[in-house]
Amino acid sequence: MPVIYSLKNVVKSRVVEDAGFRLRVPSIEIKAQENVALVGHSGCGKSTLLDMLALALHPDSADEFKLTPIDDKSQDIARLWQKKKQNQLAKIRRQHIGYVLQQGGLLPYLTVRENIELPRKLMNMPEDDSTRSIARVMGIHRQLDKLPGLLSAGERQRVAFTRALSHRPSILLADEPTASLDPITARKIMAVVMELVKGLKITMITASHDWAHVYKMDLRSLHQEAEVVENGNVYQSTFRD
Amino acid sequence: MFTQFNKIISLSFRDYTHEWRMSGCFVLALASVLAPMMILFGLKFGIVSSMINGLIENPANREIRAVGSGRYDDAWFERFRARKDVAFVIPKTRALAATIQLKSPNASRIFSTEMLATAEHDPLLVNVASKPQGYYQIVLSESIADKLKVHKGERVDGSLVRQFRGKRERVHIDLQVVDIVPVSVISRKMVFVSLDLILATESFKDGRAVTALGWSGDAEKSTMREFPSFRLYARSISDVENLVKDLQQQGINVKANISEIKTVQSIDHNLSIIFWIIACVGAVGFSFSLGASLWANVDRKRRELSILRLVGFHGGKIILFPVLQSMYTGFLGWLLAVLMYLLAEQSINQLLAPSLDIDQVICYLLPQHFFWALALTMFVAATAAILGGIRASRIEPSDGLREI
Numbered sequence: 001m002p003v004i005y006s007l008k009n010v011v012k013s014r015v016v017e018d019a020g021f022r023l024r025v026p027s028i029e030i031k032a033q034e035n036v037a038l039v040g041h042s043g044c045g046k047s048t049l050l051d052m053l054a055l056a057l058h059p060d061s062a063d064e065f066k067l068t069p070i071d072d073k074s075q076d077i078a079r080l081w082q083k084k085k086q087n088q089l090a091k092i093r094r095q096h097i098g099y100v101l102q103q104g105g106l107l108p109y110l111t112v113r114e115n116i117e118l119p120r121k122l123m124n125m126p127e128d129d130s131t132r133s134i135a136r137v138m139g140i141h142r143q144l145d146k147l148p149g150l151l152s153a154g155e156r157q158r159v160a161f162t163r164a165l166s167h168r169p170s171i172l173l174a175d176e177p178t179a180s181l182d183p184i185t186a187r188k189i190m191a192v193v194m195e196l197v198k199g200l201k202i203t204m205i206t207a208s209h210d211w212a213h214v215y216k217m218d219l220r221s222l223h224q225e226a227e228v229v230e231n232g233n234v235y236q237s238t239f240r241d
Numbered sequence: 242m243f244t245q246f247n248k249i250i251s252l253s254f255r256d257y258t259h260e261w262r263m264s265g266c267f268v269l270a271l272a273s274v275l276a277p278m279m280i281l282f283g284l285k286f287g288i289v290s291s292m293i294n295g296l297i298e299n300p301a302n303r304e305i306r307a308v309g310s311g312r313y314d315d316a317w318f319e320r321f322r323a324r325k326d327v328a329f330v331i332p333k334t335r336a337l338a339a340t341i342q343l344k345s346p347n348a349s350r351i352f353s354t355e356m357l358a359t360a361e362h363d364p365l366l367v368n369v370a371s372k373p374q375g376y377y378q379i380v381l382s383e384s385i386a387d388k389l390k391v392h393k394g395e396r397v398d399g400s401l402v403r404q405f406r407g408k409r410e411r412v413h414i415d416l417q418v419v420d421i422v423p424v425s426v427i428s429r430k431m432v433f434v435s436l437d438l439i440l441a442t443e444s445f446k447d448g449r450a451v452t453a454l455g456w457s458g459d460a461e462k463s464t465m466r467e468f469p470s471f472r473l474y475a476r477s478i479s480d481v482e483n484l485v486k487d488l489q490q491q492g493i494n495v496k497a498n499i500s501e502i503k504t505v506q507s508i509d510h511n512l513s514i515i516f517w518i519i520a521c522v523g524a525v526g527f528s529f530s531l532g533a534s535l536w537a538n539v540d541r542k543r544r545e546l547s548i549l550r551l552v553g554f555h556g557g558k559i560i561l562f563p564v565l566q567s568m569y570t571g572f573l574g575w576l577l578a579v580l581m582y583l584l585a586e587q588s589i590n591q592l593l594a595p596s597l598d599i600d601q602v603i604c605y606l607l608p609q610h611f612f613w614a615l616a617l618t619m620f621v622a623a624t625a626a627i628l629g630g631i632r633a634s635r636i637e638p639s640d641g642l643r644e645i
Contacts, residue, residue, distance in 0.1 A: 051639035051642070054551070054639075056550075056551055056637060056638040056639040056642070057637050057638075057639035057640075058637065086555070086556050087555045087556065087557075090550065090553050090554065090555050090556070091553070093551070093553055094552070094553025095553075099551055101548075101642060105548045105551070105642065107252070107256070107545060107548065107549075108259065109252075109255045109256040109258075109259030109260070110252075110255060118248075118552055119552050119553060121244065121248060122244065122245060122248060122552065122553050122554070123553075124244055147259075
């Protein structure tokens with residue numbers, strides 16, 4: 001399988017409450033249709049790494065940060081950030097990436113259907129049955145005309161997954177998608193998502209602090225280790241293949 | 242991209258109506274700052290302006306009086322009538338010749354009354370619809386009308402006396418009172434007549450015949466007439482000083498209320514300054530309160546704006562989202578303020594008009610004032626939202642995502 005993401009010596013630093021935090025990625029390669037888990041306790045930089053993979057956060061420095069979507073040319077993401085090509089990044093994000101947030105990130109003023117179809121409409125994609133069929137698989141086809149505020153947390157996450165998949169991205173990113181759900185619901189949703197991802201031949205990267213899922217599902221987990229450096233002033237977290 | 246543009250318009254509107262309570266609060270907040278400002282301006286343009294204008298345009302302040310008598314011919318009057326800074330000029334005859342005895346059937350006494358020639362555009366007769374025409378019409382001042390106990394439309398007997406070839410002669414003329422000038426305009430006992438009548442009177446008193454009225458005497462004088470004096474009003478009080486200077490250069494000794502004019506001008510000037518200070522403070526306060534609330538709104542929207550960016554909207558288009566919502570607030574707030582203002586205007590005019598006894602409405606605004614209020618509101622709304630929106634679009638999409 002071709003390599004989708006290729007990262008070398010990517011560094012992102014943040015200052016949180018006077019304490020330094022540094023995320024380091026010496027080398028990561030993610031191949032097409034891989035199912036990757038970012039595992040670690042909260043605060044270890046999973047979301048930061050995921051945001052960078054979603055092109056929503058710029059790295060401080062990177063020897064290499066390449067994204068090669070299926071059926072598209074390779075993109076030098078590090079260079080695009082350097083040149084502040086925000087709109088081009090937005091375009092790549094819109095075309096190739098679906099992102100599921102912990103709290104769903106649904107727009108409260110749009111119905112479930114409108115939320116789901118928003119990415120499609122932005123890309124001028126024609127209306128077809130695919131949204132409905134994904135919604136059916138996700139088990140939310142009866143909620144399409146409701147506002148998100150009327151749904152349960154589990155249903156909202158199902159809608160969030162449906163929206164992330166509606167425009168047929170080749171990459172699905174999910175940040176703690178089940179953290180706010182009870183374990184039974186969480187397992188049910190993830191099982192359905194795994195089926196879909198496999199069927200649609202999508203590369204999926206999930207951040208989760210919950211080890212149980214990882215062992216149950218057939219995922220590749222990235223190694224994460226943490227250490228305190230620079231005389232205890234900086235908390236450094238490293239992810240590697 | 243056109244799709245994104247359309248989408249942003251519909252999304253911002255959906256969000257605005259979805260959050261109708263919050264939007265309603267913003268609209269109310271805007272209207273409650275704007276409406277009092279509009280009422281203040283309504284009062285400024287209504288009562289205050291009309292009072293100041295009354296002072297400024299008061300005929301007494303615009304009058305230029307000749308001191309002593311001179312010789313002014315028709316050409317002189319023509320020249321002054323043609324001047325842009327002269328509102329009205331008319332000849333005056335000798336005071337002795339301009340006196341008439343008035344007698345009405347309703348009162349027993351005969352009143353010797355001074356006549357003033359009048360014509361169209363006489364500042365003293367602004368509110369008099371029908372000016373005296375020909376020989377038989379007059380306008381009375383209220384004080385003499387009261388003495389004679391006559392009303393508009395009634396008739397009085399005018400009589401003139403002269404010593405002619407050693408004999409005392411008296412002629413009568415039947416006069417119709419076409420209107421009465423209120424005491425607020427002129428307090429003296431005065432009768433306004435046409436120039437024809439006052440010239441006929443002078444001819445009679447000088448011993449000449451007036452064939453039109455059947456009065457006998459020496460042959461009528463057909464040569465150019467000259468008048469000893471004039472009644473002259475400047476177009477506005479600011480023209481008075483210049484006119485006085487011109488007249489004095491011609492060797493005509495005149496008097497005008499220059500010092501009163503200065504007082505009125507300084508009152509007008511100072512009141513205008515006070516109003517503009519209030520207006521500026523009000524406008525700045527309004528801008529800040531509107532700007533602050535809309536800016537805060539953009540901050541509140543950061544998470545949703547981040548999600549829109551994550552879904553793939555361009556940064557530039559994202560700014561439109563809060564800007565459009567601010568426009569909705571601006572327009573609706575303005576609309577509400579206009580309604581509140583109109584309600585207040587109606588109440589003020591109806592409650593206060595009877596007690597103030599003036600024809601002018603107390604509070605009113607011109608259509609362009611409403612337009613300027615809208616323009617200012619929209620400008621401030623858009624500016625505040627653009628500044629807030631630029632900030633929102635500059636932050637990375639990931640920044641707003643995990644805010645609670």
